[in-house]
Amino acid sequence: MSNSLAIAAVTATLRTRIFARLGGPQVTVAPPNRAPDAVGGDHVNLFLYRADLNPAFRNADPPGWPPGEAPRPVLPLVLHYLLAAYSDDEGKAHELFGAAMLALHDGAVLSGEEIRAATAVSLPSSDLHLQAERVKITQETLSQDDIAKMWTAFGTPFRMSSAYQVTVVLIDSARPGTSPLPVLRRGADGRSPVAHPDTASLAPALLGVRYAVPGQVSALPGDSVTLLAENLPAVALTARLRHLRVPRTVDVPLPAPAAGATEVELALPGVPLPTGPWVVDLSATADGSSRTNELALGVGPSVTALAAVPASGAPGRTTVTVTAAQPVLTGQRAAVLVGARQLAVDPLAADTATLSVTAELPSGQTRVRLRVDGVDSEIADRAAGTFLTGPTVEVTIP
Template sequence: MSDSNAVAAVTRALQVVLGQALSDTVRGVQVTSTTPDEAASGQNQPALNVFLYRMTIDGTWRNADPPGVRPGETGRPALPVVLHYLLTPYTNDDPHSRAALRILGAAMAALHDHCVLGPEDYDKSEGLGDAHLQPEPVRITPADLSVDDMSKLWSAFQSQYRVSVAYEARVVLLDSARPARAPLPVVRRGAEGRGPEASADPADPSPTLSGVTPEVAAVDDEIILSGAKLDAGTPVVHLTHPLFGAVSLVTTAVSEHEVRAKVEGDNLVPGPWSVTVVLTSDDGTRQVTRTLPLAVAPRITTSPLPLKGRRGSDGNVKLKVDCEPSVAAGQRIQLLVGDRPVPVTAFRGPREKKLTFSFPFSGPGRHVLRLRVDGVDSSVLDGDAVPPRFKDDLAVVLT
């Protein structure tokens, strides 16, 4: 996600947005980011200076769990930074001339219409980190400074006052350098390892959906949707993702209390989905059950396994991992090496099945591998073993 380069990345993105908006307002206008005294000296053409004069901490995000960390895992919260900018127009003539006021008015109108920095606003060619991938977009809002506050600012700048306007960029999340820890999952809970059971009201004539088994499924797995009156029409199982649309699954078996379907489809990506059953009767009447969550887990398909990793000349271990289904650009992708989350380092969108990860070599050993996409982990359990245990081949051997 974001590192210390994010402050420079947001400042550069703000310059790009304002530069595009001002290009049609005043011919030859520049958008700079220097101190007010430097901007005023030697100014040979119209300019708008975007000066970062203050940085504060957002208390709302101060103790929030870092993105991607699940319950039971440990990780230092991201540092939530609020950036305070002063926008000042500069021209060759009077500081309050028509040209200066036109530049400032156009800048305010641009930020009014473009108040959220999207991924397309960042200049990714300058190597300023991954601020465009942070889960909370940076919002630009006006800051109401009093006359006294503005007077103190310009006194501190030791520069002649010019008409200006203040804005806040909230919030820039700087990742902690301390690594998170993701313990391995619990293999078994209780004597039977069974969760809660629920049953539908027999007096209710409508079809109901009460459970999905398993709650986490991989591609080609069969899911069992349990409920009541699920044979009241021709069933179609729909998976819906908040970003990647809907997928219809092929049903393999239907009964009054169960609908079975196979998890497959070209548009599937790993991550959290929702599942529902649509029943169509012979007369065309459609009934839709309630929606339940279903996680589609990634699967590591690299061959052969276990992987072997060596320390490179830069002190890092580089691993190439194949997966299915393919992951999409913008998803949060991590490789869990034992209990160490490692973010993806190479990704060529929009879809990719071959991923590259790099992490510091910490010593020889054997570590269990899990692939995590948007908070959903690949399975590491050997379902055929009694009692359950981890798969022997889903690991990396570091030498």
């Protein structure tokens, strides 16, 4: 998902791609009635003439939200562009038009890297490049009647043109969603049923992850977790940890388990292990050519300090600042959960352990969590079945 700069980011990326293919002539974004005189000389015009809602995402929860929470629906957009070329020499205009069409045809997907490169200078606060859903370009066929009506509405003579649609652009709601406090106990041992379809398999496999206390859903850097497995060879193993959001991979050597062992203890590396969603697998070979399946492993952030002060120059609003033990990395999504309200942190320009959000908040004492890529800091004593108290989980809103 992305912020309100997403539309401008798409336009900037398309302009950059077409400009690179043309190798000189400018790419304008003027309305068609002003496009012929937008710049002097040969040029291509890319005009955004309509923005529709994508019905497939209209009522869907935003990607990455945990079950049971109530996020605000995203604004899912389909952007419609009209491409045309202008030149004093009509033959030259046709050359430019063909090159521009080929630029859009050859790359049907706007990758995150391409979007970031095109917007890093002109739109540094845009985070469209972090959107999980791919942004796709398709040529749109318009009927002759639609074309005639369109150019009549533009109030300018007809010009050879081609229509394109870009989808899907997911813009986050500016209003916070709700994130209820976590469930302290889910049932016996805090575990759900485990389905294993093939008990006859002899290949090493991971079956689950057990945290130190039943009910935990993540561990801290430096903690130990237990990997539940079957058919493990009695040789030295290597656990590979792979972060799902940032490019981080960590290998942890493990001693050989006993013959027939069904559990392996894994000591997580300490800080600066990035927080967020990881996956883990095991390998019994030095080159990693034979690996087990991957299992999800959450590494949670740890809050060391909280502060809440009236926002400067914004009466009625409060700024809540969270200091974490581990820095949140550029490219990660962070949010501060104040009570049951989730407040997104603006995209990070650099790694930082200090994160702030500002909003209208009810006065009084409330619990605060830090969420990094969907993994929350712990605010409950799982062993005792109670919520934690103190300056790292509670703050007083003035």
